[in-house]
Amino acid sequence: MNSKQNRREFLAAGASLAAATALDAFSPIYGAVDLNAKPAILGGDKLKYDAGPLWPTFVGGEVERLTEVFESRQWNRGDESSPTVVFENEFAKLLGSKFGLAVSSGTTALQTALSALDVGPGDEVIVTPYTYVASVNCILESYALPVFADVDAETFQLDASEAEKRINENTQALLPVHIGGAPADMDAFLELGKKRDIPVIEDACQAVMGEWKGRKLGTLGSLGCFSMQISKNLCGGEGGVVLTDDEFLAYKVLDAHTHGFLPHSGRSLDEYRPVRASNYRMTGFQGAILSAQLPHIAAQADVRNENALYLSSLLRDIPGVYPQRIYGGGRSAWHLYMFRIDEEEFGLSRDGLIQALLEDGVPCYAGYQSCDWTGYVRKSLDTRAGRRVYSKERLDAWEEATSLPNFHKLSQEAVWLFQYQLLAPKENMDAIADAVRRIKKYAPDIKKALA
Numbered sequence: 001m002n003s004k005q006n007r008r009e010f011l012a013a014g015a016s017l018a019a020a021t022a023l024d025a026f027s028p029i030y031g032a033v034d035l036n037a038k039p040a041i042l043g044g045d046k047l048k049y050d051a052g053p054l055w056p057t058f059v060g061g062e063v064e065r066l067t068e069v070f071e072s073r074q075w076n077r078g079d080e081s082s083p084t085v086v087f088e089n090e091f092a093k094l095l096g097s098k099f100g101l102a103v104s105s106g107t108t109a110l111q112t113a114l115s116a117l118d119v120g121p122g123d124e125v126i127v128t129p130y131t132y133v134a135s136v137n138c139i140l141e142s143y144a145l146p147v148f149a150d151v152d153a154e155t156f157q158l159d160a161s162e163a164e165k166r167i168n169e170n171t172q173a174l175l176p177v178h179i180g181g182a183p184a185d186m187d188a189f190l191e192l193g194k195k196r197d198i199p200v201i202e203d204a205c206q207a208v209m210g211e212w213k214g215r216k217l218g219t220l221g222s223l224g225c226f227s228m229q230i231s232k233n234l235c236g237g238e239g240g241v242v243l244t245d246d247e248f249l250a251y252k253v254l255d256a257h258t259h260g261f262l263p264h265s266g267r268s269l270d271e272y273r274p275v276r277a278s279n280y281r282m283t284g285f286q287g288a289i290l291s292a293q294l295p296h297i298a299a300q301a302d303v304r305n306e307n308a309l310y311l312s313s314l315l316r317d318i319p320g321v322y323p324q325r326i327y328g329g330g331r332s333a334w335h336l337y338m339f340r341i342d343e344e345e346f347g348l349s350r351d352g353l354i355q356a357l358l359e360d361g362v363p364c365y366a367g368y369q370s371c372d373w374t375g376y377v378r379k380s381l382d383t384r385a386g387r388r389v390y391s392k393e394r395l396d397a398w399e400e401a402t403s404l405p406n407f408h409k410l411s412q413e414a415v416w417l418f419q420y421q422l423l424a425p426k427e428n429m430d431a432i433a434d435a436v437r438r439i440k441k442y443a444p445d446i447k448k449a450l451a
């Protein structure tokens with residue numbers, strides 16, 4: 001949406017947008033930032049910065065595909081020719097995995113993955129505290145115990161050496177999350193999994209098209225789980241995918257997502273592969289949108305990557321600003337653009353910077369807040385069933401061993417930008433960096449104004 005369009009006009013322009021590529025939809029304006037002028041928070045002018053389009057954006061073909069689904073009456077997952085099945089196969093092919101299964105969300109992707117690995121009550125799964133709550137809830141949903149290991153504050157990722165310290169005889173899975181779309185240290189996690197004979201599930205919910213040494217994230221572990229929820233780089237409103245190269249696990253996730261086995265259908269019990277199953281199917285409507293958007297994600301990923309690397313090169317030069325470090329050999333999907341602020345060096349608190357950027361018109365936020373994860377888990381398990389599985393002594397020892405200083409530090413220091421800001425022209429990256437520079441220059445005044 002450009003500055004002269006209102007939302008209604010933007011939507012009316014849908015037909016011409018449909019004929020264009022997704023990237024043509026982004027026409028933000030940019031006016032050079034006067035580094036000497038006061039930032040808006042001190043009464044100066046707002047930046048001429050337009051964050052860009054409405055998200056999700058249209059790439060063309062969605063309406064036709066939705067209409068086809070509607071008229072075909074296959075509103076559900078449908079048969080082999082349905083857009084949902086076509087989408088899961090094309091997604092797996094694009095990312096380089098043997099099997100793909102479309103499901104209703106990233107959360108249910110994770111749940112089916114844990115079911116397929118038979119993770120259940122009393123088992124432990126090692127996970128990062130710097131993640132969306134779904135990465136933890138999927139473990140609790142199977143009455144397994146989330147075991148938190150600390151993060152590396154520079155990369156924002158679960159630290160493999162911390163994870164190793166938390167492995168014991170109950171550990172049934174390692175669940176690194178590619179946070180922000182950037183890779184966790186997959187060499188370390190795959191090696192650790194192999195050494196201790198523990199499967200690695202990749203929570204790649206934010207990492208569609210991220211890479212590790214030339215391979216796509218979500219294709220390296222035993223299972224990879226993706227989200228197509230509304231904010232995600234590939235978005236179907238809601239949705240998810242599970243990828244695996246393992247045929248046996250592929251059958252298990254397929255069964256887990258659609259009632260596994262229908263005892264009353266006349267099938268023989270010989271066909272039954274026991275799995276905790278439910279209905280996690282993706283609808284035809286989700287498949288229609290996702291299959292239309294899929295061909296555009298590689299080009300979008302390239303633009304985000306180019307802009308993000310450029311933005312990092314600019315921000316890195318500002319004292320007190322530390323862009324998320326990407327492990328060597330990794331490429332982020334840039335679902336989030338994240339950096340840290342060292343308050344001392346920068347001269348202003350993280351929250352002060354966010355407030356000033358927002359006043360200048362640059363969308364940003366603080367991301368995951370520091371929280372009491374063990375308290376949350378204890379409370380979640382303080383139910384009749386939870387108490388039956390976990391003794392107080394076991395939970396006391398588990399809590400005692402949980403130490404997350406980097407998670408708490410990161411939660412105080414991080415600033416996040418949205419992925420769609422990286423689809424804007426390169427000049428917008430200059431605008432963001434200029435805005436941060438200007439705020440730093442006026443930091444003492446802003447500090448006083450906010451006191």
Ligand SMILES: Cc1ncc(COP(=O)(O)O)c(C=O)c1O
Pocket residue numbers: 105106107108131132134135177203205206226227228229238239240
């Ligand atoms: C890291 C992570 N894991 C899991 C999820 C859950 O995905 P969904 O919202 O599609 O259920 C999300 C996203 O929302 C996420 O960011």
